[in-house]
């Protein structure tokens with residue numbers, strides 16, 4: 001059956017037996033049944049779940065919830081029973097990037113410098129080695145085939161969260177088959193292909209900046225600027241296995257989300273700080289300091 005979250009916009013596909021009234025991404029109790037959407041792109045590839053439910057719950061409990069001493073007790077001791085395995089839609093992107101760049105390249109050389117110093121009240125002449133840099137302009141072109149860039153196509157899980165769960169071992173990719181998602185919750189690509197393409201290009205631009213910086217000759221460089229052209233772009237929908245635990249611990253705050261990579265077991269999630277705990281600790285520390293002060297000042 002097809003479900004839609006009124007809160008985060010995730011378009012879910014679940015078996016009737018897995019029918020849920022709360023969204024597995026945001027824990028909002030506003031999941032409604034929706035008609036099928038035939039125009040959504042079908043997945044081409046998928047990665048299967050490797051981490052089993054028990055292991056995923058243990059990782060979520062030990063490596064995320066219990067990890068932070070400063071977290072509110074309600075979060076540290078929260079139940080991980082609500083952890084759900086979701087096939088999260090993503091786009092797998094590859095592109096030929098052609099860049100034109102210009103930069104100033106610095107070459108270091110050493111020079112012997114003469115200087116005067118005062119020693120025992122007398123002026124003396126000394127020499128020392130100094131490193132100087134000569135700058136020359138450089139312009140050029142760089143071409144690189146970038147592949148296996150993953151960007152989210154989910155409205156439940158943003159690209160930043162996906163990046164924290166990467167890398168996935170894409171050698172395990174297989175052709176998508178409906179049988180794979182039987183018994184799991186799957187999300188249909190909820191973001192448009194144009195939105196995902198823009199995300200992918202942004203990610204590649206960031207990557208190219210580092211690649212070009214590493215590509216520069218000389219001892220150092222400055223004023224690196226570049227423009228990029230994207231050719232032979234290819235995008236295919238790929239389903240990724242992710243365990244998601246959504247908690248609403250504070251009705252006023254946005255829901256907390258804890259993630260376990262369903263393939264590698266990598267975890268991600270931000271635990272809030274309990275200011276009450278911090279305050280109690282500070283007061284205790286001050287009391288101890290005060291007691292020590294009184295003890296030793298007698």
Ligand SMILES: [Zn+2]
Nearest residue numbers: 005008023026
């Ligand atoms: Zn939702």
